[in-house]
Amino acid sequence: MKLFINIILFVMIVIPSYGQSNRPKIGSRAIEKIEQMEMAKLIQVLDLNEETSARFFARRKEHREKIHSLMQKRRELINEVDELLKKEENPEANVFKIKFNELLEIDKKIVNEKNDFYKSLFNILSSKQVLNLIAFDEKFRREIRETIFNRMRSETK
Helix, strand or coil: CHHHHHHHHHHHHHHHHCCCCCCCCCCHHHHHHHHHHHHHHHHHHHCCCHHHHHHHHHHHHHHHHHHHHHHHHHHHHHHHHHHHHHCCCCCCHHHHHHHHHHHHHHHHHHHHHHHHHHHHHHHCCCHHHHHHHHHHHHHHHHHHHHHHHHHHHHHHC
16 A cells, blocks of 8 residues: 555656746646645545545546536626626616525535535545545645745745
């Protein structure tokens, strides 16, 4: 298992950084590296074997695709609302109520998808591993946000 983790870490850290400048840019390559690092850490934190790892990451990929689709719909709806708000003429108040309800419905679907995903993991992972995943996801996202924010702040100085 340790050999498996070491190989993954090597592939994800050393090879993508070969030939790149010292200053990473937030783009598709950086996002890809972050995702690879996240996968390696998850394998380690959740102590996944190869079979469980394959099943977990397949289910996680499917979940992320659904969330991505819902978030795209949400962004499109917010863009529509933004355009409505920018127009000089005032549409009927009913239009805003409809858009508000549509937004709430998408948000409910996002929450339901997350809940369904975590519940679906109980046939792959233990309760402890699922809770560890939830905690890891929160901490990892917070660290990434802080790192990006700090880097952006240091670049503007």
